[in-house]
Amino acid sequence: MAKKVIVIGSGFAGLSAASHLAQKGYKVTILEKNSIPGGRARKFEQDGFMFDMGPSWYWMPDVFEQYFAQFGKKPSDYYELVRLDPSYEVIFGKGNSMEVPAKMEELEAMFEHYERGSSQKLRQFLKEAQYKYEVGMNEFVHKPSHSIMEFADTRILMSLFRLQMFTSISKHIRKLFKHEQLIQLLEFPVLFLGATPENTPALYSMMNYADMALGTWYPMGGMHKIVEGMVSVAEELGVEIKLNEEVQQIYVPNGHATKVITQNGEYEADIVVGGADYHHVEQQLLQPEHRMYNEKYWDKRTMAPSSLLFYLGIDKKIEGLHHHNLFFDADFKKHAVEIYDQPQWPSDPLFYVCAPSVTDPSVAPEGKENLFVLIPLAPNLEDTDEKRETYFNIVMDRLEDLTGQEIRKHIVYKRAFAHRDFEKDYHAYKGNAYGLANTLFQTAFLKPKLRSKKVSNLYYTGQLTTPGPGVPPSLISGSVVANEIFKAVKP
Numbered sequence: 491m492a493k494k495v496i497v498i499g500s501g502f503a504g505l506s507a508a509s510h511l512a513q514k515g516y517k518v519t520i521l522e523k524n525s526i527p528g529g530r531a532r533k534f535e536q537d538g539f540m541f542d543m544g545p546s547w548y549w550m551p552d553v554f555e556q557y558f559a560q561f562g563k564k565p566s567d568y569y570e571l572v573r574l575d576p577s578y579e580v581i582f583g584k585g586n587s588m589e590v591p592a593k594m595e596e597l598e599a600m601f602e603h604y605e606r607g608s609s610q611k612l613r614q615f616l617k618e619a620q621y622k623y624e625v626g627m628n629e630f631v632h633k634p635s636h637s638i639m640e641f642a643d644t645r646i647l648m649s650l651f652r653l654q655m656f657t658s659i660s661k662h663i664r665k666l667f668k669h670e671q672l673i674q675l676l677e678f679p680v681l682f683l684g685a686t687p688e689n690t691p692a693l694y695s696m697m698n699y700a701d702m703a704l705g706t707w708y709p710m711g712g713m714h715k716i717v718e719g720m721v722s723v724a725e726e727l728g729v730e731i732k733l734n735e736e737v738q739q740i741y742v743p744n745g746h747a748t749k750v751i752t753q754n755g756e757y758e759a760d761i762v763v764g765g766a767d768y769h770h771v772e773q774q775l776l777q778p779e780h781r782m783y784n785e786k787y788w789d790k791r792t793m794a795p796s797s798l799l800f801y802l803g804i805d806k807k808i809e810g811l812h813h814h815n816l817f818f819d820a821d822f823k824k825h826a827v828e829i830y831d832q833p834q835w836p837s838d839p840l841f842y843v844c845a846p847s848v849t850d851p852s853v854a855p856e857g858k859e860n861l862f863v864l865i866p867l868a869p870n871l872e873d874t875d876e877k878r879e880t881y882f883n884i885v886m887d888r889l890e891d892l893t894g895q896e897i898r899k900h901i902v903y904k905r906a907f908a909h910r911d912f913e914k915d916y917h918a919y920k921g922n923a924y925g926l927a928n929t930l931f932q933t934a935f936l937k938p939k940l941r942s943k944k945v946s947n948l949y950y951t952g953q954l955t956t957p958g959p960g961v962p963p964s965l966i967s968g969s970v971v972a973n974e975i976f977k978a979v980k981p
């Protein structure tokens with residue numbers, strides 16, 4: 491009889507762990523509290539609009555290719571991928587914006603237009619970033635990060651200097667570029683990692699390589715197509731996915747988990763993988779003696795931001811919007827301080843608007859626009875309907891002003907989503923949207939561990955453990971944990 495693995499949660503990490511384990515020969519069941527799989531990347535349909543609920547940027551296509559290749563598949567077996575050009579637009583004010591081109595020659599020309607001599611510096615910057623990407627993605631992210639010793643081989647030590655672990659990305663960028671808008675463009679990708687550019691190691695300029703060299707892509711049909719592909723792979727491998735099955739307790743007699751208890755029943759387990767938010771699995775599904783960390787530890791972590799989201803159906807096409815639009819027409823630094831240093835509702839927020847219907851007619855009825863608006867916020871804020879409405883109006887005023895057209899009165903569908911929903915729908919600690927920030931002191935072996943030291947057969951995966959937040963890291967997290975399990979207990 492194959493060993494039984496229970497995976498809690500069907501996000502990218504849970505699905506990835508489940509498929510890798512099933513392929514190795516374990517009998518895997520996923521228990522998911524929600525009615526559809528995908529976790530933060532769920533979707534919903536309303537009045538002919540199809541809304542992706544979370545991720546909208548498809549970066550690092552190589553990671554998705556490698557993921558499906560491990561199961562003898564290709565992304566194109568499940569979705570058609572298109573490269574966006576321009577990749578996105580950054581709006582700094584009325585009549586002041588940057589369309590970021592997909593082609594390198596055009597990107598270099600754009601840099602040169604803003605700052606003479608900067609195209610040469612961009613080339614140098616991206617060359618270093620490519621090195622970091624290759625070492626980072628081929629070596630670092632696949633390490634289970636149990637201990638610092640995994641990083642103690644001479645090749646890695648020699649490269650630490652080149653990887654710039656101990657310089658901030660903000661300093662690194664400012665050494666090369668002077669124009670404030672180019673600096674903001676280059677600092678933007680680290681926002682995905684959940685921390686400020688000042689607190690993020692320059693190692694992560696690998697994200698600029700991902701952005702500018704590897705490109706921004708979109709799976710036709712929406713980001714949920716990735717989830718659908720992953721579910722197909724899992725089911726073909728024999729993984730059973732049980733929806734509407736909320737885990738309430740991991741039963742641990744004598745330091746070994748023997749079953750997982752849900753509202754509907756009990757599931758025997760030889761191995762348990764917590765793919766739900768780490769804090770929830772530890773603090774709410776385990777008794778105190780089985781937890782590795784206490785509430786004080788968690789409270790001290792730098793969480794990635796939460797977000798206030800609006801899913802909007804618009805009864806007309808909006809002029810001048812691209813697929814991805816970053817509204818940086820406010821003070822970047824001030825908003826960052828209000829997320830990280832003095833958490834509060836922002837006085838003048840930056841925001842992001844995704845209009846997938848610009849690329850994909852299938853996500854909105856003909857002649858209509860599908861909008862996803864995201865305002866990054868500090869976690870743990872008081873989230874009320876009044877606050878949501880205040881910020882909706884702030885964003886709408888700016889959006890209408892900057893695009894020069896009426897939008898509000900064309901809204902035919904509107905749904906808001908913020909802290910309360912992240913907590914209720916995903917058991918997200920402090921209502922975080924994308925996990926634990928990748929600061930220097932929360933990188934690699936300094937993250938919450940993916941193997942429990944208190945419960946011999948309990949493992950963790952997902953955006954609060956190694957390697958970190960984002961869709962590609964969550965896919966990798968699932969494969970890393972599956973390898974660790976395989977090393978410890980054969981199927």
Ligand SMILES: Cc1cc2nc3c(=O)[nH]c(=O)nc-3n(C[C@H](O)[C@H](O)[C@H](O)COP(=O)(O)OP(=O)(O)OC[C@H]3O[C@@H](n4cnc5c(N)ncnc54)[C@H](O)[C@@H]3O)c2cc1C
Nearest residue numbers: 499501502503523529530545546547737766952953960961
């Ligand atoms: C608004 C938003 C925008 C984002 N944008 C991007 C982007 O553009 N590009 C990108 O790469 N990344 C993006 N991210 C980050 C990315 O979506 C996440 O890092 C990734 O989806 C996390 O996957 P996960 O499997 O770790 O966690 P989750 O997706 O949260 O999966 C955990 C699962 O566990 C389930 N669960 C929780 N508790 C229980 C329980 N007790 N019993 C059973 N099941 C339970 C949850 O319902 C959930 O399905 C974004 C995230 C958000 C929220």
